[in-house]
Amino acid sequence: MKELQIEVTLSSTRKQKPDFDNLVFGTVFTDHMFVWDYTEGTGWHDPQIIPYQPITLDPAAMVFHYGQTVFEGLKAYLTKDEQVLLFRPDENMKRLNRSNDRLCMPSIDEELALSALKQLISIDREWIPGVEGTSLYVRPFMIAIEPHLGVSPSKNYRFMIILSPVGAYYKEGINPVKIAVESEYVRAVKGGTGNAKTAGNYASSLKAGEIAYQNGYSQVLWLDGKEQRYIEEVGSMNIFFKINGEVVTPELNGSILEGITRKSIIELLKYWNVPVVERKISIEEIQQACHEGTLEEAFGTGTAAVISPIGELLWKNEKMIVNNGEIGTLSQKLYDSLTGIQNGTEPDPFGWTVRV
Amino acid sequence: MKELQIEVTLSSTRKQKPDFDNLVFGTVFTDHMFVWDYTEGTGWHDPQIIPYQPITLDPAAMVFHYGQTVFEGLKAYLTKDEQVLLFRPDENMKRLNRSNDRLCMPSIDEELALSALKQLISIDREWIPGVEGTSLYVRPFMIAIEPHLGVSPSKNYRFMIILSPVGAYYKEGINPVKIAVESEYVRAVKGGTGNAKTAGNYASSLKAGEIAYQNGYSQVLWLDGKEQRYIEEVGSMNIFFKINGEVVTPELNGSILEGITRKSIIELLKYWNVPVVERKISIEEIQQACHEGTLEEAFGTGTAAVISPIGELLWKNEKMIVNNGEIGTLSQKLYDSLTGIQNGTEPDPFGWTVRV
Incomplete structure (x- = not known):
C-alpha cells in the first residue's frame, strides 16, 4: 500500500x-x-x-x-x-x-x-x-x-x-417511505452523465423531488429518459424489488449510478443463494406484480441510507402498496447484515471492510 | 425603471x-x-x-x-x-x-x-x-x-x-467551422435541464467536444436523447440551416436552450421576409438536402460567437460539405446586421439595444 x-x-x-x-x-x-x-x-x-x-x-x-x-x-x-x-x-x-x-x-x-x-x-x-x-x-x-x-x-x-x-440520512429511518413515480422530469439518459457521480445529476433531480415532497412523498422513482417506462433509480439511490421470490434490480445501462451498496447487495444475495437478477424492469411490470400479489418487497440502496424500504409507489394516480407498507423480511435482513459488516458486529466473509 | x-x-x-x-x-x-x-x-x-x-x-x-x-x-x-x-x-x-x-x-x-x-x-x-x-x-x-x-x-x-x-470567441473567427455529428454522447433530454442555462449541461458536453477536437473538428452537433436522430444544438450554440431558400431551426422542445441570438435571428429573418420555420429536423433530412444540393447554408448562433458558419458536417464517416466550405450570403448578412445593431453602427428597428 x-x-x-x-x-x-x-x-x-x-x-x-x-x-x-x-x-x-x-x-x-x-x-x-x-x-x-x-x-x-x-x-x-x-x-x-x-x-x-x-x-x-x-x-x-x-x-x-x-x-x-x-x-x-x-x-x-x-x-x-x-x-x-x-x-x-x-x-x-x-x-x-x-x-x-x-x-x-x-x-x-x-x-x-x-x-x-x-x-x-x-x-x-x-x-x-x-x-x-x-x-x-x-x-x-x-x-x-x-x-x-x-x-x-x-x-x-x-x-x-x-x-x-x-x-441516519432519512428522518423516517428504516421505516418504509412513500415514493412517487416521476412521469415528467428525467434524471439522466444514456449518453449523458447518469453513471458519473457529478453535481449536475443532482441539480437536475431537485425539481421533481420538491414536487413529490410537497405531495407527501419522500422521493421520486426515475424512469428512463427515452421511453419513460423502464425503472432507473429512486431519488439518489439504486432500487431493488423482490417479485415472487426473486430479487430484481435495473441493469447498469449507462444512465444508472453504479452503486457500491447496490453491488454489495447483489453479492450478498448470491452468497445467500437468494435469486437475484439485473435486467430491464418496466413500471408496468411492477404494477402487474402488485396487482397479482407477487410484489413482495421494494427498497432503495445507497451509502447514506444503506437500505431504504419502500412502502408505497404512486404511479398515474394509482397507489401501489408494497408489503402492507411494512418493511420486508429480506430488506430487514439485508440492512442488518450490511450495517453489521460495516460496523464490525457481523463477520465480513468478503473482506469488504478496511481498517484505518 | x-x-x-x-x-x-x-x-x-x-x-x-x-x-x-x-x-x-x-x-x-x-x-x-x-x-x-x-x-x-x-x-x-x-x-x-x-x-x-x-x-x-x-x-x-x-x-x-x-x-x-x-x-x-x-x-x-x-x-x-x-x-x-x-x-x-x-x-x-x-x-x-x-x-x-x-x-x-x-x-x-x-x-x-x-x-x-x-x-x-x-x-x-x-x-x-x-x-x-x-x-x-x-x-x-x-x-x-x-x-x-x-x-x-x-x-x-x-x-x-x-x-x-x-x-472573438472562436479563434477561427467568422470562418466556417467543421462540426462532427455526435452519435454516442447526449447533451440533454426532454425532462432534463437542457433548456436551463446551468453548469451541468456544459459539464456533460465536454467529453464529446474533446473527442471531436482531437479528430480535427471544432464542435459537435447534438442529436436528441431519445432517438439520436433529431438535431438539437451545435456545441453550446443553437443551429440554423438554409435549405432550398427556407431557413429552418429546431423547435424549442424542452431540451434546447432558448437562445437570445436564436430568437433575434428568427425575428430579423421575418422582418426581412425571409422564410423561417421552427420544427423538428432529422439528421437524415440534412444529409438528403446535402445530396440533393439544396443545403445552402448552416450556422450556429450564440452570444459569444454571434454567428458561426458551418462548412462541414461529419456524420457516420460521411463529410457533408456546406456551401463549398465557405460562409454563405445569408450567414454573412445576419452577422453583419446583428453585430451592427449590437455595436450601434446599424439602425435598431426592434428597440433591442439598451443604453447604459
Missing part, C-alpha cells in the same frame, strides 16, 4: 463536538480537511491536511460556470473494540476515476487518495460517533478551479476530503 | 488593461464585481459592488456537490460616439429566472438585477474595448452556498456579475 506524503498543519483549537445522539446529516464538519491541487503540466502537487476552513476561489473558477465536479461518499465506523472501519473504499476511488474520465477531469492515484483519506480520518478520529446507527461520513470531491469563461475542460483542479459525523 | 441601492467600494488600485487588439476570450476580468446574497427567510440582501476578488466558500457549499448554479452571458458594446449598448438584457434576466425555477433556486427581481448590471458596467466602463469585433462580456451567475451535504435545494445563494473584455 502506497503512502501519500502529506504536509500536516493541525488546528490550534478544536471545535465543540455535536451531540452524537442527535446528529443531523451533513451539517457539522470535523476539525481538519485534505486538499490536493492539480495543475496542468505539473500534475498533482502539495497534498495538505489543514484546519477545516473556507476555500478561496476566483469568481470565474470554472466549477461555478461549467460544472466540472465529481464526488464520492463513504462512511467510517467505530467498532465496539475501538477499531475504525471503512467499507470498500477502493470501490469509491475506482468510481471517482470513472467519473473523472466522463467529466474530462484528471485521474487521481487511487491508492494515494485512499492513503490521504485514512490519514485524515486518523487525525479526526475522535469525531467518529460510536453511537448505533451513526458514522463519520467521508466526502471526497474534486472541482475545476481555473478562472476562465469559455466551454472547455479546466486546466486546474482541487481534490478535497471533508468529514461529517452523521446520524 | 427601478434602481437597486448598492453599497459601492471602489478598488484603491486599478489593474493594467490588456491589449484590446489581442484579447483572449474569458481570461481577463475588470476591476470590480457585483455580489448579492440570498438567505432563506430574509430574501436578497446587501447588494455590493466591490473590487474584483476571490470569493470564500465553505468546502461543503452545495454548489460544489449538487450543482445548483445558473448563469447568463451578454455583451456590452462601445459605440463610435462613446455610448455603451447592451443587447436585449431583459431577455437574459427572464431566462435567468426560468433557469432558477428549473434548478429550484430563488427568482431575482429582473429590473433590479439589470440595474446592478448597468451600475457595474458604468463603474468599469473603461474596460469596454472599442476595437472592432470586441466587447465587454458580462457574466451574471448564481450559486448555492449553504454548507450542507444532502440532496435538497440550498437555503442560501449568491448572485454575482463579473465582466471580461473579449475578442
